[in-house]
Amino acid sequence: MTQTHEQSVRFISHRITAHRMHRRGASIDAIADHLRVAKRSVHRYLALECPPEPQPVEADVDLSDFYMKGACGEFPELDWTSRSSLQQAECKAVCEHCPVLAQCRTWALTKGREESGVWGGMTKEERRRRLGRRRGRKSGQRSDVVAGAREQGAA
């Protein structure tokens, strides 16, 4: 059965919230109560990968400073440059719980503002609206940017 938009976003949010509560010592029962789901759902969320806790914000940030710690690395099944509203909502749901959301959003609204795809919990269109910039400028490619960050992270 195909998941609806809302079900898919809720699954990501529940998966990350379950991990966060579990790390803080919450019981399976408490997590199930909080999320209003069955205990078997909590076990299912906890069996999946989850990003670590949020980190403090840096004022001037480079992609290589945070990208390798981003939650997106644990969701390779998502298309981060898709123009589908479902895919964008799923990516944004991951960003919402990302440990480096603040750094990524700062970068996306400054040095990475012309890059394609979802960054820092915002689509390119949302970033443009936020910045009040004109449409139509040349886009960067997420794959190129990511490859650069990986290279710098590995150096």
Ligand code: SF4
């Ligand atoms: S905020 Fe989103 S795009 Fe940025 S590193 Fe985290 S998960 Fe990836």
